[in-house]
Amino acid sequence: MTEQAVSMKIAIINGPNLNLIGTRETEIYGDQSLDQYLAKLGEDFPDAELIIQQSNIEGILIDWIQEAGKNCQGIIINPGGYTHTSVAIGDALASIQIPVIEVHISNIFARESFRQHSYVSSCCKGVISGLGLDGYRLALMHLLNA
Numbered sequence: 001m002t003e004q005a006v007s008m009k010i011a012i013i014n015g016p017n018l019n020l021i022g023t024r025e026t027e028i029y030g031d032q033s034l035d036q037y038l039a040k041l042g043e044d045f046p047d048a049e050l051i052i053q054q055s056n057i058e059g060i061l062i063d064w065i066q067e068a069g070k071n072c073q074g075i076i077i078n079p080g081g082y083t084h085t086s087v088a089i090g091d092a093l094a095s096i097q098i099p100v101i102e103v104h105i106s107n108i109f110a111r112e113s114f115r116q117h118s119y120v121s122s123c124c125k126g127v128i129s130g131l132g133l134d135g136y137r138l139a140l141m142h143l144l145n146a
Helices: 034-044 058-071 080-084 087-094 134-145
Strands: 008-014 048-054 074-078 100-104 126-129
Touching: 008 058, 008 134, 034 048, 034 134, 048 134, 058 074, 058 087, 074 134, 100 134, 126 134
Parallel strands: 008 048, 008 074, 074 100, 100 126
Antiparallel strands: none
């Protein structure tokens, strides 16, 4: 009898303006689109079922967090600008029981002072900041091996 690998369902939730990665401020975020990178990530990790979502709307992100909390084994979240403003996203993350990794493409701690505070970090198992798009791969590797 052949044993099949168990697939983990991981939600990758991206906040505002991350749909513009690849064309927006390429000196900070690079010139590869997030969609292209995450599609390749899914190919590289066939044992993971990736649920990839992006919205510019805070309430939609909260709905996805709550849904992932019921149906996934982990979340990778890049809340974008909501990192620094959304108590509600932090509250949504605090209300779920699955591990969450916060990812930022740029090093938010080396940028403007208002970007150096996160309302979501305290609700996350870990934070990856400043490693470019590779932060998503590192977060996924951690969740799959946890």
